[in-house]
Amino acid sequence: xxxxxxxxxxxxxxxxxxxxxxxxxxxxxxxxxxxxxxxxxxxxxxxxxxxxxxxxxxxxxxxxxxxxxxxxxxxxxxxxxxxxxxxxxxxxxxxxxxxxxxxxxxxxxxxxxxxxxxxxxxxxxxxxxxxxxxxxxxxxxxxxxxx
Numbered sequence: 001x002x003x004x005x006x007x008x009x010x011x012x013x014x015x016x017x018x019x020x021x022x023x024x025x026x027x028x029x030x031x032x033x034x035x036x037x038x039x040x041x042x043x044x045x046x047x048x049x050x051x052x053x054x055x056x057x058x059x060x061x062x063x064x065x066x067x068x069x070x071x072x073x074x075x076x077x078x079x080x081x082x083x084x085x086x087x088x089x090x091x092x093x094x095x096x097x098x099x100x101x102x103x104x105x106x107x108x109x110x111x112x113x114x115x116x117x118x119x120x121x122x123x124x125x126x127x128x129x130x131x132x133x134x135x136x137x138x139x140x141x142x143x144x145x146x147x
Contacts, residue, residue, distance in 0.1 A: 017051070024130070026128065037117055043142075046140055048081060048136070049102050
């Protein structure tokens with residue numbers, strides 16, 4: 001079964017989602033994702049995964065995405081992710097009151113050195129704790145050779 005799943009998604013390098021306890025995301029809870037980069041000749045696309053309920057009170061979420069590279073250097077950036085439109089329609093795939101949304105947050109990323117990279121996700125919303133967030137995660141896909 002694992003071979004079948006992997007065969008259906010040949011570009012996926014890494015994907016992990018972290019469940020948010022009781023669906024209430026406290027700002028001190030900062031999920032961490034350790035990604036091993038072996039091939040530095042490739043470009044990668046980085047996606048954010050969010051699972052939320054229809055009870056999430058906003059149509060957006062502000063996040064701080066952090067990265068610590070294999071050499072120990074670190075960087076972060078603040079992103080606004082739109083989860084729904086102005087009419088109250090959620091983006092992504094929904095079933096009942098649960099919505100899954102994946103969005104591209106970095107296209108054609110280049111990793112200079114092979115090794116372990118650490119990504120973190122922290123919410124940067126005024127409301128803390130933040131209700132209605134069930135899980136967050138990242139997905140890394142191979143985008144093709146670096147030119």
